[in-house]
């Protein structure tokens with residue numbers, strides 16, 4: 307096995323056509339073409355629009371990534387690609403490109419799990435991913451707490467959202483406040499000028515029997531409704547909505563619940579490390595609160611750089627590279643794209 | 656050797672043909688809606704017959720998701736080993752496989768519509784286009800037609816076409832395309848805009 311497997315990773319699970327190239331733990335390229343602008347006016351992602359954009363962007367993105375990394379294709383040790391979860395029609399574009407690239411070059415192909423990749427990308431930050439570790443993955447489609455014993459074959463989900471994902475709540479609240487899609491970055495920005503303690507929004511599943519039954523689970527649907535009611539009330543009374551305060555207070559509620567449960571998991575299950583991942587992990591308040599609370603609890607926090615938290619190809623390459631160096635079997639030629647691939651399947655057989 | 660593939664229909668179809676026009680490989684998938692799974696094993700078999708000097712790929716019209724599987728595979732392969740990639744109209748293949756000289760090739764487009772193209776002496780004169788069944792019946796009138804022509808006579812809206820692309824016909828069309836001085840681009844012929852609705856927008860989330 308090569309010491310630092312040179313792996314190209316392809317990611318097309320949503321609206322980003324992304325190609326990353328890594329050599330072991332070294333990041334060589336992280337190239338992204340996004341169709342986000344085409345979706346913004348619809349207030350959400352249109353799968354067919356995303357899939358069409360993936361096809362158009364695939365070869366140009368591959369080309370740019372190879373140029374940035376300064377590698378030639380025959381030097382690659384393997385190809386990795388997101389096999390799921392994600393949008394079915396979007397996933398197959400990446401999967402088909404990866405298989406074709408593997409066949410053309412005579413290289414093995416690894417179909418990998420997008421969620422496990424969000425954790426694996428932490429290995430590009432200068433030191434290997436600590437194992438075991440707890441991981442908090444938060445994005446537009448997921449809010450999960452994971453026990454990661456072995457990134458390639460032992461990830462156990464311990465908690466997840468029972469309704470909306472955290473990123474989804476950001477999008478919906480942004481809409482309520484008249485902020486553009488995607489909501490996360492816009493709320494983060496507006497909240498900088500607001501008071502996070504102005505409004506005491508509810509923290510879902512954090513008390514009483516809820517906490518017993520859903521110890522490591524999340525719920526953001528009640529929070530979203532509470533924000534909607536508060537804003538309606540304000541408008542009904544003819545007052546101007548204090549957008550910055552609402553954004554800051556909402557963001558505080560989300561960050562509070564996420565961090566509280568993640569730290570609780572670490573203490574209760576004996577994890578020394580917490581890894582944050584997913585698009586919402588780019589949120590500045592979540593990052594700072596996590597830092598503060600982890601320090602207090604003696605948990606070592608690891609958060610990838612914001613550009614590696616959102617969907618990218620480097621994370622896929624990172625997991626692929628790990629698979630190669632651990633001698634994992636490549637995927638078969640006929641492995642499928644699975645839109646609801648469970649998090650405990652890190653590699654496709 | 657020329658590598659040819661098409662994923663516009665229900666099954667992926669792959670052929671490899673030599674410069675002397677010998678068919679070295681001809682194969683089809685067997686499962687519907689499994690292009691992403693079944694194309695690669697066929698490609699591996701075809702590539703074991705020799706080194707391709709060009710690729711030809713069906714650009715549809717056809718079901719969007721399947722279509723993209725073949726197109727992205729062909730584009731990526733062409734780029735990776737630096738060989739030209741030509742697009743072929745999937746209806747041209749249907750015309751060749753049924754020996755159509757003058758008339759229409761027809762494929763199922765679902766939603767009570769059909770894809771069709773008109774040929775004269777084997778050359779595409781008009782199309783590809785998508786028309787309602789009644790619109791297509793009007794256009795074709797009493798001219799000869801091949802492919803999913805049963806659909807035009809079927810009153811049942813749910814009736815589906817049964818034509819699958821023949822890899823040997825695909826090989827023949829691919830040879831011509833790869834020898835052409837100005838081949839069609841390896842890009843999809845969707846013929847329809849994406850369905851963009853509020854609910855469609857809401858079904859997609861970044862994970």
Ligand SMILES: [Zn+2]
Nearest residue numbers: 445617861862
């Ligand atoms: Zn993601």
